Amino acid sequence: MREDLLGYIQSELADIRQAGLYKNERVLLSPQQTHLQVAEGEVLNFCANNYLGLANHPELIEAGKKALDRYGFGMASVRFICGTHEIHKQLEDRISRFLGMEDTILYSSCFDANAGLFEALLNEQDAIISDRLNHASIIDGTRLCKAARFRYNHADMGHLETQLQRAAKSRFKLIATDGVFSMDGDVAPLGEICQLAEAYGAWVMVDDSHATGFFGDTGRGSIEYRKVMGRVSIITSTFGKALGGSSGGFTSGAGEVVQLLRQRSRPYLFSNTLSPVVAAVSLKAIEIIERSPDLLQKLRDNTAGFREQMAAAGFSLPPGDHPIIPIMLGDAAVARQMAENLLKEGVYVIGFSFPVVPKGAARIRLQISSAHNKQDIERAVAAFTKVRDTMNLPSR
Template structure:
């Protein structure tokens, strides 16, 4: 058949991925998300979920999602502007905007869609986007969809950022937007938003921040990286799929006119079904918890857990990227070693994942651990013991 060559090529590419140790296995979880999960017929410690506040399996969050589904059904069977805007969508938009301190918000089926939909409607060929080189893939794809001129700066390198801003101005840009992750998901580094704000003011630029790995647990009441750094930004994108309930769905917070323009022009919003009622209900309950006193307690526990894990792993001799974020990468370098290490950890009762190219640069393979407020110190000590045993067996420490 004429298509045999295509299928042969796909099979060869898969074989090459596997030979390089880059295959990313899917391990099936048969329980609710939490610090302990069921994998392969047994319970293991979970140290790789983005469940920062431990709310993904919280009974109140689950009940709120179930109640919303009971009231509104499984879904709208429509996009928002046709027949798909529910009262609970408006309630969630108002809740996330108020929580983060913005005039308005727009919901998307996924945070990937939020980043994919923000640039093209707002910035044209006369404009410029200056993007951090380690930004999330969704920002990169969103930038590609825009006709704006593209500039990149080295991660958190303010001298390079200023050089790119100067170049954009010299090239006659009408509007410039600086795009950055609030916290970089593979490294746990927090963007230097204070310095970025100063440069944005100097060169008349806007700031867009992706706070998927910050909203809910950094800054005042968990409002995000801009709050953590004590500055204002123009656009914040985020998710309900991590700290705020762990389900899915994304949002953009901005001024009311910007949100209205996005609702008229953002393609992922106009051509995707509305966010399911269950996700909206669960997210609303997670926001309620996150912005209250209980949220303060969960945030304190989360960062105490991160400090304990980081200190014990450093003492054990592992190479960790510096920082205080609950993302704590254990650097291994080799892709196959990362896969073998993750497999051995699962045998020892700890679920972690090896990250390698193209998720991270070649030669920077790692185990990216994620702390949660739901972990106890005992969980952390058990995980460190397993890491230490695997590290000695595989020649890492």
């Protein structure tokens, strides 16, 4: 029996390798930052979610050290037994104020926030209407919930309306969407989504992991960018990207929503929350964002500069102004080879292909950071151009 299962696991692994989908992990020899030390030497990093360059910021390091001295590093308990420090309450309060929501609950990841959301609020009398391209954690969260599930084609408002009509008999309806979709960097049409929600008596939930802290005029995220603050009922997001990049997530909403999550949400009830060190660092990240509009402007400038230069160099990239930038290549083998060649040029990027993106839509996805400088951007564009030309690939 033991051998049977092991044999099965081995054949699954062989299949994953055969399909070219086996994921290797590159070991970083320096902190997470734009100029990274890896086994191959120093590389310019364009594949982290370190949008504001805070992952190795001196003020965050200092805040972490102080918290370590003051609180120790571990809670050794779930929140409701013996695991809440004042710093957790301060962070929850700060996020609520930052996003203009009534209350906030912390989780050890945004994955957990999404996994623990739907089941705690809805049951078989209700319906969740979810964008087809939503993050895996929303998909898993909805699977754990007994509500009826309706999926609408990505960002297709006609289809969303059809699904809302199909869900008409449900007691409560909740529309769930990523604020920004990670493979294309496109922003959910939240204005139209909120309008439909209001017309059909539904709530809107937005996972803003790829927007909180840096997107929109003051970093409030896609809800600010799309001017729907106050119209979205539930926001989930992460500390693992722009807000210091370590770990942790949260759900913000009405006071009653958060109260019920504290009573019922399983990843909250049965798992430790953030270390106080992470809570202190995340608080510092928000403080820096609120007092440094220049940091957000630098990200916008870097993003616009890179997009313009790549388009001028003849690369195919969808329009937009988010720092997630897909360079469309089509063929999976080309994307993989190009990423390898770019690494040899000292530019670290990742190729994505089916099943992560649709067949024939393979790409290299870059993520721009405020911590990049003009030279970094120019170097990346030059490396892309050189590699494309040596691979004899056509320009757009």
